[in-house]
Amino acid sequence: MTAPGTLPPVGVEAVELWTVELPLVVPFTTSFGRQTSREIVLLRVRTDTADGWGELVTPPAPVYSEEFTAGAVLVLGDHLVPRVLAPGSDLTAELIVDRLDAVHGHRMARAALETAVLDAQLRTAGRSLADHLGAVRDRVPAGVSVGIPDGGIAELIEQAEGYLDAGYLRIKAKIQPGFDAQAMAELRAAIGDHVALQVDANAAYDPDDDAHVRALDAVDELGMTLIEQPFAPDRLRDHAHHAQRWRTPVCLDESIHDRIRARDAIRCGATSVVNIKLGRVGGVLEAVAVRDVCRDADVPVWCGGMLESGIGRAANVALAALDGFALPGDTSASDRYWREDLTEPFVLDDGHVAVPTGPGLGRTPRPAVLAGAAVVRFDG
Numbered sequence: 001m002t003a004p005g006t007l008p009p010v011g012v013e014a015v016e017l018w019t020v021e022l023p024l025v026v027p028f029t030t031s032f033g034r035q036t037s038r039e040i041v042l043l044r045v046r047t048d049t050a051d052g053w054g055e056l057v058t059p060p061a062p063v064y065s066e067e068f069t070a071g072a073v074l075v076l077g078d079h080l081v082p083r084v085l086a087p088g089s090d091l092t093a094e095l096i097v098d099r100l101d102a103v104h105g106h107r108m109a110r111a112a113l114e115t116a117v118l119d120a121q122l123r124t125a126g127r128s129l130a131d132h133l134g135a136v137r138d139r140v141p142a143g144v145s146v147g148i149p150d151g152g153i154a155e156l157i158e159q160a161e162g163y164l165d166a167g168y169l170r171i172k173a174k175i176q177p178g179f180d181a182q183a184m185a186e187l188r189a190a191i192g193d194h195v196a197l198q199v200d201a202n203a204a205y206d207p208d209d210d211a212h213v214r215a216l217d218a219v220d221e222l223g224m225t226l227i228e229q230p231f232a233p234d235r236l237r238d239h240a241h242h243a244q245r246w247r248t249p250v251c252l253d254e255s256i257h258d259r260i261r262a263r264d265a266i267r268c269g270a271t272s273v274v275n276i277k278l279g280r281v282g283g284v285l286e287a288v289a290v291r292d293v294c295r296d297a298d299v300p301v302w303c304g305g306m307l308e309s310g311i312g313r314a315a316n317v318a319l320a321a322l323d324g325f326a327l328p329g330d331t332s333a334s335d336r337y338w339r340e341d342l343t344e345p346f347v348l349d350d351g352h353v354a355v356p357t358g359p360g361l362g363r364t365p366r367p368a369v370l371a372g373a374a375v376v377r378f379d380g
């Protein structure tokens with residue numbers, strides 16, 4: 001077996017961005033906005049051996065983080081792709097990281113490029129991503145992230161019960177000021193104390209606002225598995241302060257953009273669980289490095305999601321199969337998002353999703369769904 005990091009380079013000839021619009025089966029509302037469909041940008045690297053795919057996980061607007069799709073496409077075309085295609089285009093995932101080192105931020109854009117090159121390397125070597133990363137399981141426990149429904153708490157309960165009936169192993173509910181303790185108390189009463197339930201505020205609470213803190217204190221009474229990102233990403237001290245008051249573990253998402261921030265957040269007590277998203281941290285290699293920091297500190301991690309199509313989901317599911325990913329992720333089945341996924345769908349079986357075993361990501365876009373895509377090509 002080849003050890004991770006020793007895959008031979010691939011000769012990259014061109015990079016293509018494929019854009020398709022995919023409607024969500026149910027609108028997804030967080031504290032920062034409502035989405036009814038997703039503009040999905042897939043990145044393909046054409047190489048002299050096998051082609052590789054990655055997914056750009058940016059939202060349409062800079063509301064989750066600074067990144068957004070139109071900006072990421074611009075950065076890829078004007079800044080990232082030119083740096084990786086020259087000088088010399090014999091590339092590895094590690095070389096992508098090196099060549100993009102001078103660029104600040106834009107991690108979701110980098111991740112799409114790195115994943116595509118890694119996919120091409122793995123396809124060339126005939127090896128799956130999960131195997132390459134050292135996966136310890138062949139299926140991953142699946143949770144589901146439920147947005148704030150248009151119909152309020154009654155609809156949230158109906159949706160959550162539907163997902164639990166389908167077999168999902170935990171519910172993550174989005175909260176925001178005005179839709180928090182009362183709604184969560186009703187949800188908890190409806191689904192019962194035995195169900196793993198966690199909340200995600202997407203940084204909507206102000207630690208300097210007493211009413212906001214009181215609302216979170218009330219959520220803390222409801223037996224949540226964790227509370228995800230209550231405050232703004234830079235406010236590590238505020239997270240640490242409330243983490244030591246609350247019985248509910250604090251889990252950071254937006255705050256953790258690389259291994260250094262993960263280490264600092266753990267050391268100062270701001271997080272005792274970490275949501276890992278490979279797009280948010282700049283790629284698969286950094287995601288594994290964040291896992292390593294957490295594992296060394298005995299901090300459990302789980303795999304988040306950004307409403308990916310089957311391409312991004314394939315990478316997430318491989319990541320979630322690694323040691324240290326101790327909680328069900330937002331690695332839901334394809335039909336939770338799409339009527340028709342861009343790839344062969346991921347399906348829920350006994351609350352789990354199977355880890356792809358084919359070469360690379362183990363998924364490619366189905367040609368029919370790409371027929372209507374807009375394509376931009378950059379040659380080396």
Ligand code: SMG
Pocket residue numbers: 059064144145200202253304305306307308330331332
């Ligand atoms: O992929 O199931 C999914 C969505 C999971 O809630 C989810 N993601 O903050 O964790 C999060 C949000 C960000 C979504 S932005 C599109």
Ligand code: MG
Pocket residue numbers: 200202228229253254275304
């Ligand atoms: Mg989150």
